[in-house]
Amino acid sequence: MKAKVTNLPDEDHVMRYVSWARLRRDEDDNVLGFLGEAFQLRPGEESLSVNWLEYFDGDRDTKIRMSVKTFRETITVRTKSAFGIGNVAKIKEICRANGASVRIVYEPTDDNPSHSGIRRLPRDDLSLLEGLAADAFVELLQNTAIP
Amino acid sequence: MSGVVFHPQMPTVLGPTVPPRLEEAFSAETNEIARLVAGLRNQPSPASLRSEPRLAPDEQPLETRLFDALAAVKILTAQVAMHLDGEWRRKLFGQLDSLHDPEEWEAGDEPVGPSSFATFLKAILSIRPERRPGLGLSHTGNIIAAWTTGRDRLTIEFLPNDRVRWVLALYHDGEEPDRFAGQTPVSRLAEGITPYHSEHWFSHESKGDEFTR
Numbered sequence: 001m002k003a004k005v006t007n008l009p010d011e012d013h014v015m016r017y018v019s020w021a022r023l024r025r026d027e028d029d030n031v032l033g034f035l036g037e038a039f040q041l042r043p044g045e046e047s048l049s050v051n052w053l054e055y056f057d058g059d060r061d062t063k064i065r066m067s068v069k070t071f072r073e074t075i076t077v078r079t080k081s082a083f084g085i086g087n088v089a090k091i092k093e094i095c096r097a098n099g100a101s102v103r104i105v106y107e108p109t110d111d112n113p114s115h116s117g118i119r120r121l122p123r124d125d126l127s128l129l130e131g132l133a134a135d136a137f138v139e140l141l142q143n144t145a146i147p
Numbered sequence: 148m149s150g151v152v153f154h155p156q157m158p159t160v161l162g163p164t165v166p167p168r169l170e171e172a173f174s175a176e177t178n179e180i181a182r183l184v185a186g187l188r189n190q191p192s193p194a195s196l197r198s199e200p201r202l203a204p205d206e207q208p209l210e211t212r213l214f215d216a217l218a219a220v221k222i223l224t225a226q227v228a229m230h231l232d233g234e235w236r237r238k239l240f241g242q243l244d245s246l247h248d249p250e251e252w253e254a255g256d257e258p259v260g261p262s263s264f265a266t267f268l269k270a271i272l273s274i275r276p277e278r279r280p281g282l283g284l285s286h287t288g289n290i291i292a293a294w295t296t297g298r299d300r301l302t303i304e305f306l307p308n309d310r311v312r313w314v315l316a317l318y319h320d321g322e323e324p325d326r327f328a329g330q331t332p333v334s335r336l337a338e339g340i341t342p343y344h345s346e347h348w349f350s351h352e353s354k355g356d357e358f359t360r
Contacts (some may be wrong), residue, residue: 020251024300025281027238029245032295035283036245036302036314042255042286078251126302126314126328134316136298136325 008104010089014050015067016117017141020080034084034137036046036129039121047117052106053085055114063125066113069083074112077143091118091136098128172208186271216258220277223264230272235279240281245357262307264290269333270303276349294348298324301340301348309333315343 022038023031041048049088056066064075071077087106095102103119122128207215223242228236245251247258267290282290285304294301296319303311310331319325332337340348 019253019256020248021246021253021256021284023283024284024295024302026295027242027281029242029281032281035284035291035293036292037285037304040286076254078253080248080251113173126209126304126312127326130300130302130314130316130326130328134298 006105008052008088008116009054010087010092011051012088013053013085014088014091014118015053015071016046016050016086017050017071017075017077018039018082018084020078021079023082030031031082031140031142033140034082034133036126038084039129039132039137041121041123047105047107047119048121050104050116050118051112051114052116053114064141065146068141068143070112070114071103074109077133079143080145083141083143083146085139085141086137088130090138091132093126094136095121095130098122098125098131100125100128149191209252210249213252214256215250216260217243219261220259220264230318238279242279244313246282246284254285256284256286259284259290260288260307263288263305266290266305266307266309266311266333267292269309270305270336272335273333274345274349276352278349296347299347301343303336305333307342313340315340315348316344333347 018034018038019068022035024033024035025031039048051067051070053063053067056063058066068077068083071083091104092102098118100122102121105116105117105119109115109116220243224231224236224239231239233253243259243285270292276294278294280303282295283291283293284293289307292303292305299316301313303313305311309332310330311333312328313336314326314328317325327343329339337345346352
């Protein structure tokens with residue numbers, strides 16, 4: 001396991017699991033992106049769970065596959081769900097523009113050594129959540145597309 | 148779920164009247180629809196009159212909870228079915244079924260709440276969008292409607308008790324997007340969105356068009 005760090009480097013990326021109900025779709029259920037609610041803390045949550053992509057070794061495709069594999073081993077990943085990838089600096093920039101100074105920190109767990117969290121995220125700021133959905137987590141990978 | 152019999156003539160027990168603020172803002176037709184929806188929401192279900200003890204909703208099996216939630220909102224829809232195009236209604240039911248697919252259900256989520264859905268119906272019958280929205284659900288069971296035109300996005304969350312909150316994002320070449328958000332009674336939703344060109348979101352012709360001021 002790599003050494004623990006506190007804040008993730010700005011140039012790194014995090015991956016978030018997004019359920020079917022929180023995917024932005026058109027009227028025919030074609031997936032277009034994420035809803036802001038995909039990045040909303042649940043009641044009682046203190047930080048938004050993500051995987052640190054650069055924790056994993058290998059090229060970018062390998063990192064993505066390993067991160068998805070970790071999700072599949074640690075949570076119930078549904079068939080029509082998706083994963084969003086966002087750059088750490090961009091996430092912080094969008095939060096800052098909406099008045100929130102978030103920290104994106106490495107929080108490994110026993111079963112997920114890449115686990116990280118976005119802390120100090122406001123719970124109910126629609127503009128901020130929309131910004132994260134549209135402009136921070138700009139890469140969407142559907143679960144079915146990843147072997 | 149497709150087992151709900153659609154019957155526009157189903158008798159209703161009308162509940163409390165629509166709040167005066169709604170009556171002022173809505174047309175007579177929409178007020179009548181709101182009255183029907185409110186009446187249905189306050190009507191005790193036959194199952195609730197049974198004498199034997201029932202499981203609390205959160206103790207019931209997932210499939211039962213999802214089925215019951217879907218049935219409730221489809222019955223609500225049936226009460227105003229005469230005001231909805233048949234194809235529109237059929238596709239809406241398909242979207243609701245898809246949102247409540249047990250195979251895709253996230254543990255800890257709440258199924259759609261009838262009060263949120265009633266707010267959604269009032270909004271749809273007030274705005275009458277040509278383009279149907281994509282639908283989503285909040286953790287707490289509020290319906291979320293999303294209209295996407297090119298990169299521009301309008302998202303509305305339908306809260307219980309006739310309130311909505313919305314956020315829209317407008318993109319311009321090479322610039323940061325403009326974002327606007329608001330919260331309003333459903334009766335003033337159309338008014339709240341009007342400055343941002345309702346047709347940009349709700350018209351078929353606008354799909355993919357650039358927003359022009």
